[in-house]
Amino acid sequence: MANTPQSKKRARQAEKRYAVNKARRSRIRTHLRKVEEAIASGDQTAAQAALQAAQPEIMRGVTKGVYHKNTASRKVSRLSARVKALATA
Template sequence: MANTPQAKKRIRRNDRRAEINGARVSRIRTFVKKVELALTSGDKSAAAAALAEAQPEMMRGVSKGVLHKNTVSRKIARLTKRVSALG
């Protein structure tokens, strides 16, 4: 258990940040799911539009520190490859 005031403050801060970061990751997943849905429907223009919306959101996650840069780069590359393979 935290004894010092600073340790108690860190616990409060970590809880707040975890909530914010969780919401951010959830938002990114939603954008990726929109791309996946467009890919399964086979609509290339919708998939490309969804990917164009998802990319900045994913990179924002990198800049905020909730996702690793290489992970996001890999996911974007794979999604882009699947979108370009359509039609």
């Protein structure tokens, strides 16, 4: 348990950051799920629109420190490849 005033404050701040990051991660996962569902349905225009909405949200997670840059880039790259494959299929 935190004893000093400084450690008590840091514990409060960590709790707030945890809540913010948790909400942001959840929002990103929701966007990712919408893209996955659109890909599964086979609707290329819906998948493209969902990806367009998800991409800035994922990258915002990078700038806010929720995801690593390479992780976000990998996710976006793989999703866009799958959406692009819908056009040929």
